[in-house]
Amino acid sequence: MEFSLSSEQEMIIDTVSSFVEQELYPHEDEVEKTNHIDASLAESIKQKAINLGLYATNMPVKYGGGGLDTLTLCLLEKELGKANFGLQYIVARPSNILMACKDEQIDKYLVPTIRGEKVDCLAMTEPNAGSDVRSMKCRAELDGEYFVINGSKHFISHADMADYVILFAASGVEETSRGAKKKITSFLVDMGTPGFSVETGYNSVSHRGYHNFILNFDNCRVHESQVLGEVDHGFDIANEWLGATRLSVAAMCLGRAERALQIATEWAATREQFGQTIGKFQGVSFKLADMSMELQAAELLTLRAAWNDSQGKMTNSDAAMAKLKATEMLAMVSDEAIQILGGMGLMDELPLERIWRDHRVERIWDGTSEIQRHIISRSLLRPFE
């Protein structure tokens, strides 16, 4: 077993962490307070990221991306994850599913998205289709060369920044041994397509400065050349390309937990009560020990899953365990960090209250903790069926 990082990986961590500390941290307070990122600030961060080669690092070099393997990408995600979510998202890692682009889609969507000329967003969730995503009601019906799309999507992240949406819609029903099952097709739909409108979503407790939207489709006609992947096989490309997103969530949680642990440790080492630093009280020091151990355990699970993915052998269970452990670890670490700081931990003078608020969505999106447990347990029990 080899646990050390290459000198390239160490250098990438150095570059990204310097970038995060110098280009993102200084804007965090304002974004947290205003829940808004100024367009000119976003553009300047984006250009700096592009100049440093930090943009679209998950995409292949052949299309202009950074070409990082999954493990190195996780190391980068961990550093970016330390900053306010909206700010770090400007340093985009476009959805991997764009690798399913073919023919003219490559030059129209994939390449410009990697170059930062276009931004993608992904729409799967509906008010009545969350974890049970296949129950989606948004439908696409073939009419000559066009699909006619009707329905709506919600919780669609950063649709305000996006130039197009990767949309999943039900394109029919098939009979299976377990009953009727919806067939799903994925489409690339440009903003401004007639019949497609975007409305402001909900205010979330997590991720200030990064917004969700509601997408409405009313007889929106999309040409068949806009189908991503194959008709009726939208979930095939989702399964092929979206698994690694769970590792991104896990890796960002590692970064945030590291930041929370650092703040809590410095506090415990310097804050004095009853005539000594509070880190000398076992009640505080044991918390730090558990936080550090949980963080390392989550990191090992995440990096091992990432390493497996780099070798082309990551299982759904690997990714599920990493996402589940890392997100729940962050819940514990951010909560305990606040307990160590006491009242000050709740104030927005420090990033702790934000890390605590932000962790909540991580246990829900990209598959809830319960769905992850379902995936892990299914992989154990399936051989006995």
Add this chain to the structure above:
Amino acid sequence: MKIIIPIKRVLDPYTQARVNKQTQLVDLTNAKMAMNPFCEIAVEEALKIKESNAASETIAVSIGTEKTIDTLRTALAMGVDRAIFVKTDSELDLQPLHLGKILANIVKREEAQLVIMGKQAVDNDNNQTGQILSGLLDYSLGTFISKFQLSDDGKSVEVCREIDSGIETRQLNLPTIVTVDLRLNEPRYASLPNIMKARSKPLETIEISSFDIDISPRVKVISVEESGTKDRASKQVQSAEELFSELSQLGVL
């Protein structure tokens, strides 16, 4: 014109130094190491000169054990063209005079006209290697540089030096050695594509024994002590006014 940039691998200045009780030296076991911050500034300045087409090649040089290669790779990833690694078998107690002699050999071999280096390394704070190198090579010398301007004919440089009484401007004829101070520039980050390219750039390894230099120590470290983690005499103030009033009260103004 070739530029040589001697660089040093040091304990990451953002980590807390600990003294090993047995060796009486700073404990470097498992410590995070980094390029000396003044060396980063030297690398940045050399890259700027190269980018202005005033230099033909930038060469980073470092002396140490195998791990020093990582620091040279960082310089290559920042954009330096090639690296020379002078290999020592173990953590030898190399002192500024030894380093000066090794570097003098390399500068002569490369026929470099310009040496840009940190004014000192943040580990031992010797602030001697540049000066000794200048003496050995009989090159002109500018220390504590905060501004650097190559003349149009490429035969001299105008430098500003940060000295106690203010800023001193001097002209140095090439070949010359400059040691750089904090305010000269802001070093760039290594970009991702450059990090990937660094491994394919030339890195030459030279055994220290091939120099025929007496490396026996001239200076002996008697003891190293940790500074207090908290300086209780220090006080943080919020504004210049508050600082002025505090200093006035202490009677130092």
